[in-house]
Amino acid sequence: MQRDWEGGRDISRDAKEAGVQKATAKSVGSDNGGFFFLYGYGVTGKTFIWKTLSTAVRSKGLIVLNAASSGIAALLLPGGRTAHSTLAIPIEIKEASSLTMEKDSPRADLVRAAKLIICDEAPMMHQWCFEAVDRSMCDIMSKNDPLNEFIPFRGMTVVLGGDFRQILPVVRKATRHDIFDASINSSKILAYSNVLRLTVNMRLSASSVPVEQE
Numbered sequence: 001m002q003r004d005w006e007g008g009r010d011i012s013r014d015a016k017e018a019g020v021q022k023a024t025a026k027s028v029g030s031d032n033g034g035f036f037f038l039y040g041y042g043v044t045g046k047t048f049i050w051k052t053l054s055t056a057v058r059s060k061g062l063i064v065l066n067a068a069s070s071g072i073a074a075l076l077l078p079g080g081r082t083a084h085s086t087l088a089i090p091i092e093i094k095e096a097s098s099l100t101m102e103k104d105s106p107r108a109d110l111v112r113a114a115k116l117i118i119c120d121e122a123p124m125m126h127q128w129c130f131e132a133v134d135r136s137m138c139d140i141m142s143k144n145d146p147l148n149e150f151i152p153f154r155g156m157t158v159v160l161g162g163d164f165r166q167i168l169p170v171v172r173k174a175t176r177h178d179i180f181d182a183s184i185n186s187s188k189i190l191a192y193s194n195v196l197r198l199t200v201n202m203r204l205s206a207s208s209v210p211v212e213q214e
């Protein structure tokens with residue numbers, strides 16, 4: 001374990017090696033933002049990292065929006081809410097949907113003021129949800145800098161996380177192929193992300209066993 005972040009919390013060596021804190025801190029500190037996907041199997045410490053990242057960024061007086069695809073997952077995050085509630089994602093999502101958030105609303109002001117958006121259990125959400133966020137960020141963030149239009153999530157630091165071996169999006173009467181298609185894995189947006197990988201089972205961290213070897 002290594003002691004890091006101003007929150008004074010311990011972050012695992014695995015996360016340190018994956019460059020989680022370094023990459024996000026650099027991105028939060030810049031105006032260009034960044035898009036990351038924290039990929040790790042169950043118990044590799046993703047929730048622990050969300051808490052550590054939030055504490056570190058909030059300790060600098062900056063705003064972090066903690067969201068998750070489901071209410072249960074959101075309960076594990078400090079100040080967590082569902083992604084649909086935080087970002088006004090339409091419940092009935094369509095391919096060309098946008099967020100139901102007015103550019104000049106208080107909620108849009110909060111999003112603009114945020115330095116970091118975390119979304120846990122992202123593989124459970126339909127890929128169109130993220131595309132709607134990306135599309136609408138163009139409108140919401142362009143108030144700050146028109147050049148942001150050419151950057152994923154328009155200059156916001158967004159960290160998605162989850163495990164594709166857990167629950168995938170629920171699509172009514174769908175075939176396996178439809179479900180795969182609905183997953184963020186099939187979205188072109190993921191190609192713009194920096195994938196950070198966690199491999200060590202933190203519950204068995206004393207032995208530091210990579211999950212693949214269990």
Ligand SMILES: Nc1ncnc2c1ncn2[C@@H]1O[C@H](COP(=O)(O)OP(=O)(O)OP(=O)(O)O)[C@@H](O)[C@H]1O
Nearest residue numbers: 010011012041042043044045046047048163202203
């Ligand atoms: N850096 C750490 N130091 C000490 N314990 C840790 C650390 N990271 C995680 N843990 C412990 O490991 C266990 C699993 O961590 P966590 O719940 O964050 O994993 P997860 O990847 O979010 O799991 P899941 O995908 O199932 O939600 C927890 O009991 C947590 O307290």
